[in-house]
Amino acid sequence: MDPTASTPVTTSAAEIEKSLRARLRDGTYAVGTWLPSLRELTAEFAVTVPTIHRALGPLRDEGLVIPIKTLGMYVGDPDQPDAPPPSTPPVRVMDVRKTLRARLRDGTYPPGTQLPSLHDLCTEFSVGPHTVTTALTHLHTRGHLITGPDGSRLFAPPSMPRRRTSSAA
Known part of the structure; x- marks a missing residue:
């Protein structure tokens, strides 16, 4: 699957x-x-x-x-049933997505630059590839990331979609 x-x-x-x-x-x-x-x-x-x-x-x-x-x-490890849980709370897809979106907006990742590798993102966030891939897919389907000609993910251009805000009339 x-x-x-x-x-x-x-x-x-x-x-x-x-x-x-x-x-x-x-x-x-x-x-x-x-x-x-x-x-x-x-x-x-x-x-x-x-x-x-x-x-x-x-x-x-x-x-x-x-x-x-x-x-x-x-x-867990069945051979070490008393091993303590991970020291940090779980990082969820939403956490990865929000962090990457914030970096896109604040210029940490300039438009047109290649996204760090899946391995690097998994290491940075201490999560498995499924969590990162799900976050990237979410950002990609909403236009925050574009796919390069070689299939690598690139950061969105300067006209990245913005969050809609309601204005009082």
Whole structure:
């Protein structure tokens, strides 16, 4: 399954569990990092929260993911069940998106310059590639980023879309 696909293919809890298990195995979700939020997972897989809970249940039971009330779930290591959770709260897609949009607006990333690599952004934000890719896709679909001729993402030109403000009449 392509985590950046706009139309997910998997819909059952078993299929979602299999997809998440594969991401845990291949390092997309590394030990000691936060999983995407339930909201992000439900949006990605186009399912309800109970379906995501059913998919995460076996992973939780095996110690592969560990829930922390009000913060989310992080990737655990079954061989080290007493390892502490990540020291920082989870960074969400919205946090990455807001930070990048602010940098575009304040000139930190000048128009026309190439976006840092996916690896560099993942390292900077301490998140997996899915979180960064989702944030970039959001910015791209709203015109804040353009794709260069070689397929690399570039920052938007100076006429970047602005947030609409309501004016009192």
